[in-house]
Amino acid sequence: MTEVNFSVGLDPESIQADISINCFLNSFLRESKAVTWQKSSANQEVAIVPLNNGQQLIYIPVSYHSALGIHEYQLPLKLVSQSEKSEEKLLNFNEFLQLIINDVDIVGDLTNEQKSIFIQRVVESRANTQAAIAARDNLQAIYSGELNFAQAEQGLIAGHSVHPAPKSREQFSEEDARLFAPEHQAKFALYWFAVSPSITITDSTGHYGISERIQQLLTADTQLSEAVFGKVPENYLLLPVHPWQAKLLLNTADIQQYQERGLLVNLGAIGENWYPTSSTRSLYSPGLPYMLKFSLSVKLTNSIRNLSLKEVIRGTRLQQVFDTEKLCSFGQQYASFKVMQEPAFIGLINSEGEVIAESLVALRDNLLMHTPQEEAVVLATLTQQHPLAADSLIADRVKTVASHKNISISQAAKYWFNQYCKYVVEPLFALQANYGIVLLAHQQNIVLKMERGEPVGMYYRDCQGTGYTELAYQLFPEQLIDDAQMPENFWNEDKVRRYFPYYLIINSTYNTIAAVSSRCAVSEVDLLHILHGCLKQLQSQGVQDSFCLDFVLQNATLRSKGNFFCYLQNYNENSIPDPAVIYFDLENPIAKIEQLASAKNTSTKKTVSEVM
Numbered sequence: 001m002t003e004v005n006f007s008v009g010l011d012p013e014s015i016q017a018d019i020s021i022n023c024f025l026n027s028f029l030r031e032s033k034a035v036t037w038q039k040s041s042a043n044q045e046v047a048i049v050p051l052n053n054g055q056q057l058i059y060i061p062v063s064y065h066s067a068l069g070i071h072e073y074q075l076p077l078k079l080v081s082q083s084e085k086s087e088e089k090l091l092n093f094n095e096f097l098q099l100i101i102n103d104v105d106i107v108g109d110l111t112n113e114q115k116s117i118f119i120q121r122v123v124e125s126r127a128n129t130q131a132a133i134a135a136r137d138n139l140q141a142i143y144s145g146e147l148n149f150a151q152a153e154q155g156l157i158a159g160h161s162v163h164p165a166p167k168s169r170e171q172f173s174e175e176d177a178r179l180f181a182p183e184h185q186a187k188f189a190l191y192w193f194a195v196s197p198s199i200t201i202t203d204s205t206g207h208y209g210i211s212e213r214i215q216q217l218l219t220a221d222t223q224l225s226e227a228v229f230g231k232v233p234e235n236y237l238l239l240p241v242h243p244w245q246a247k248l249l250l251n252t253a254d255i256q257q258y259q260e261r262g263l264l265v266n267l268g269a270i271g272e273n274w275y276p277t278s279s280t281r282s283l284y285s286p287g288l289p290y291m292l293k294f295s296l297s298v299k300l301t302n303s304i305r306n307l308s309l310k311e312v313i314r315g316t317r318l319q320q321v322f323d324t325e326k327l328c329s330f331g332q333q334y335a336s337f338k339v340m341q342e343p344a345f346i347g348l349i350n351s352e353g354e355v356i357a358e359s360l361v362a363l364r365d366n367l368l369m370h371t372p373q374e375e376a377v378v379l380a381t382l383t384q385q386h387p388l389a390a391d392s393l394i395a396d397r398v399k400t401v402a403s404h405k406n407i408s409i410s411q412a413a414k415y416w417f418n419q420y421c422k423y424v425v426e427p428l429f430a431l432q433a434n435y436g437i438v439l440l441a442h443q444q445n446i447v448l449k450m451e452r453g454e455p456v457g458m459y460y461r462d463c464q465g466t467g468y469t470e471l472a473y474q475l476f477p478e479q480l481i482d483d484a485q486m487p488e489n490f491w492n493e494d495k496v497r498r499y500f501p502y503y504l505i506i507n508s509t510y511n512t513i514a515a516v517s518s519r520c521a522v523s524e525v526d527l528l529h530i531l532h533g534c535l536k537q538l539q540s541q542g543v544q545d546s547f548c549l550d551f552v553l554q555n556a557t558l559r560s561k562g563n564f565f566c567y568l569q570n571y572n573e574n575s576i577p578d579p580a581v582i583y584f585d586l587e588n589p590i591a592k593i594e595q596l597a598s599a600k601n602t603s604t605k606k607t608v609s610e611v612m
């Protein structure tokens with residue numbers, strides 16, 4: 001095989017970093033069976049992609065090689081012919097994209113339409129990321145120092161770190177993105193409809209009904225209360241609507257008929273500004289008692305982001321479960337772990353009495369209402385790579401801890417990650433293993449509460465990603481009695497083993513490990529040892545149901561979502577009959593540590609490094 005020296009023949013200014021390309025390549029290299037790795041003549045790790053039955057090779061050099069698959073890349077790429085002359089050509093990203101999408105051995109047998117859609121979305125996603133970066137007056141501000149919740153949510157400029165098109169949003173125009181996308185630091189007033197109860201579907205659990213919860217928003221938002229005064233017909237409910245979604249709804253036949261009949265009054269865009277959070281469809285307004293999660297009929301990454309009735313009911317169900325006395329001991333043991341509950345929802349029904357999914361909105365408890373300046377940072381923003389190949393925010397916070405505690409950066413990295421395990425990994429696994437409550441904690445569902453740069457607590461959000469095992473049905477029979485209507489809420493062992501470790505371990509924790517290791521003088525193996533120790537300690541405490549914990553500690557592979565090929569095949573993740581088809585086996589390094597620990601091997605660290 002041709003040996004390539006990437007330090008020769010390149011103008012230093014042409015060596016680039018591009019976080020959108022990094023996200024694409026991470027997903028591609030993780031899933032592609034054709035890729036191999038070798039060392040360059042400069043001892044640099046290089047991924048090699050064969051083309052045309054090996055007649056040509058694409059060389060992808062990395063500036064940081066991650067055993068967990070979260071690499072940092074050194075662009076440009078290089079195309080090398082395997083002919084005697086060993087011809088070489090530097091590749092830009094679009095050329096690379098065309099080469100791999102037309103090689104059947106790499107991507108399979110695709111139609112021209114599939115290829116065209118995929119390329120268009122990937123190119124658009126990259127352009128969206130570049131536009132968001134260019135629009136930032138002070139890009140470095142989201143990579144250094146404390147961020148409050150709103151700043152961190154709107155600081156996620158790249159999106160999913162292992163996805164070919166993490167900032168694709170097909171139905172949004174460029175103007176829509178500037179107005180409504182979090183990475184553009186958008187803020188806007190909501191539309192409000194006054195609606196007859198006869199055309200609504202609502203639920204609210206706990207001490208307040210839906211009208212009381214809406215009134216709480218009115219009381220906290222004086223602009224809104226003054227604007228609607230005298231304009232709401234007696235006994236009508238107020239329905240908040242995302243302004244982009246409002247335009248869609250107002251063009252539907254049902255809504256137009258409701259307006260004509262006086263059952264719905266469009267009050268327009270009024271009240272305080274709301275900030276789109278990292279998910280785009282969930283909005284936050286500092287000082288108000290609720291965040292709002294809307295249906296948004298936009299395809300963001302793998303799916304159209306409309307809520308369903310079953311999903312919003314899950315929010316009220318989870319609140320009911322957490323209100324039980326059985327979870328009191330959990331709350332005492334993990335007092336710094338909080339769930340941003342979704343205790344209520346409201347939406348419209350059509351003339352046939354069916355739910356208009358596009359109108360649904362869930363009310364989410366704003367646990368930061370009284371502390372809007374608290375350092376509460378979504379994990380995805382903490383771990384995202386820097387577009388100029390500088391330190392990530394998580395590296396900055398680790399170095400802050402090192403300075404504050406007067407310890408080395410390596411020591412601070414281990415301490416920081418240990419705190420992460422204590423406040424994130426342990427309580428989430430404890431909920432699953434001791435109570436049968438499954439919370440799918442991917443990077444955008446984990447908000448870390450921090451002080452002076454170190455984790456001191458966690459907020460979990462997004463209650464649609466929840467489920468219950470047999471243990472939960474035994475512990476909470478009254479709260480889950482109606483779940484016969486929603487059989488997908490019951491998670492058997494196979495389902496838990498597939499999804500729970502993917503979200504918490506592969507999606508969230510692997511990204512955390514790689515982000516810390518790449519910049520903080522600590523190996524991924526060292527951090528994996530800390531993770532293994534956290535899980536092992538929980539296991540040793542004698543949990544109620546250890547099947548998933550045992551699986552993560554012992555199984556040779558974990559199931560990983562295949563974002564690259566899911567997106568390539570144009571699947572809608574929320575509507576395919578069996579989402580399991582987009583998952584594949586990924587090697588589990590935690591199990592290797594477990595095997596070596598069981599054997600009491602005194603050279604564990606070195607051995608694990610070698611086998612990874």
